[in-house]
Amino acid sequence: MSINYKDRIFTVMATVFEVPLETLNEESSIDTIDTWDSMKHLTLILALEEEFGITIPDEEVGGLVTYKLIDVTIHEQLGH
């Protein structure tokens, strides 16, 4: 877990959900971001996959609804 992707993830989330970067933190989730709906969720997954050059497995896509889960999954996919 030596590589920190936090800023890149936050940047993507801020762009997709159209919220100011400074409102995001490690506790951010579908419950704290009002604009996080099912369409935006699809957009988020696509944008994250492009940003990190990964493909998130089908069975994990639906569950990635908090910053922490996203961070863990990205590290897993990158083999860290």
Add this chain to the structure above:
Amino acid sequence: MMDTLKYSDILQLNKELKATITGKPFKVAILSNVIVSTLKEPLEYLLRKNGLNPEIEIGNFDNIVQDSVVHATSDLVIVFYELLNIGDGISGYVEAVDEQRLRGLEEKLLNETDLIIQNLSRTPKVVFNLFSSLAFETGYTGRGNLPELQERLNHHLQSKTEKNLVLLNIDRVVAEVGIREAYDYRFYASSKAPYTLSFYKWYLSAIEPEIRKMSGKSKKALLLDCDNTLWKGVIGEDGLDGIDMSSSSHSGKPFHDVQHILKYLASNGVILALTSKNNLKDVEDVFLNHPDMVLKPEDIVIWKVNWTDKATNIRDIAQELNIGLDSLVFVDDSDFEINLVKDQLPEVEVFQVPKSAYLYKNEFIRMYRTHFNLAVSEEDRNKTRQYKEQFQRESVKQQFGTTEDYIRSLGIHVKLTSDDHKNVARIAQLTQKTNQFNLTTRRYSELEMEGFITNPRYHVFSGSVSDTYGDSGITLLAVIAPMDETSKQARIDTFLMSCRIIGRNIEHAVLGEILRHLKEKGYESVRSEYIPTPKNDQVRLFYEQNGFDLIEDVNESKQYRLNLNTYDSVWPTFLTLETHYTV
């Protein structure tokens, strides 16, 4: 090009542009039987980049026929009618379906397609994706139900004659990306969203030329360097025998091919000009005497072959052609020149000849297909000749003492026609392309113009101007609309003239004739307006100059009124007029 941008960058750029683009909303509807919502924001960005203020609606899922009624009033409708979802709908495996059911399905699809196109027949533009079977594993050999069905459906679509219909070859978009990169079966399985981001980016590149046509942002002229752009080598150093553009030499072939493309573009209305740092005599020598030259001196409208810097030459060309810098594409092989133009004239689009010459032809084709809207009419094809005539006129102009003497010597003859059906394509195109002498800058499609022409309460006056040097073709237009159902008040909806005929007082004469005609037809007064844009400042006082009274002046427009009862048109003596009115 959209396909080089990251998705999150597109989202970000779109947000930034949003604040800067205002104006009348450009309404787009995307009708689909799969989920394509990911397309929305990138499409918004593409529209904003082209100066349009988008209002995009995504139709209901798999409800294309009904939606085609609901969204018929959009400016643009895009239809994704996917065999993928239809095939899955009738069977788990379409190849196993019996012939009778398959025929029933085909019947239904043909009927629905007809209905959709019919419902959208008054929409200015409909982009209908051709049917594709690439999302299915159809194998590499033999025949199959799906590919055959696809062929028949597309054959049917291609037989359609609706002028507003654009069929988009989606297979080519998928091919650019690769089948495996174009479809995401993961999201198709979970949310019926079959396409990847890569697909959407290429799809937007594919529809960009259509968007440009609608926004009036098509380019008009190509400014060409010579050495290592039209031929391999440097004429000033290598000499006539040392440069190469031969179809039979490895290094000359790409230049030979590009010259053929340029020749084709010139004969389809694109203006070619040279911007080359050379001795004029050397370049003329190549054009006249090199056996492999495809382009001939008459293909080139302006020769800026000199040692002046290219930015200055380009500014001069724009001025001489009387077109905006944003109508120009500059072509050069040199990093220095390309960067100079990028830096000094950011409005000018640049194309750099690729370092690998074997890529030149295809990249050049891709560039022109993105930026130029090729001629649809005879008018465009004659444009090169017309621009040349304009230059002859300009040079005679300098010998006369006053402009008036000059105008009188031209023997100007104006031909004015009302409701000219057979030239509706050209007339609509005039509204799309004319920016400077245009009082309201309203853009109309061929279909809308056809509507005005056939409506007895509207009068569409179009005209051409000829003089001792030639015929301008249809270059002026006025659309007169009724103010309301009953009153004897008319409204000048559109009044425009191509820049080719500006500067000869023709505008006052034509307006005078139209007002005279309206008075004769029993109208008592005429309303008109001027809507300012960044380009039409020269007509700011046009109606004041012609005796109209300003009745309202708000930021967005100036409104005028003219009482025809007291109006008396004075016909100028410097020109002759011929009218062809249907009523």
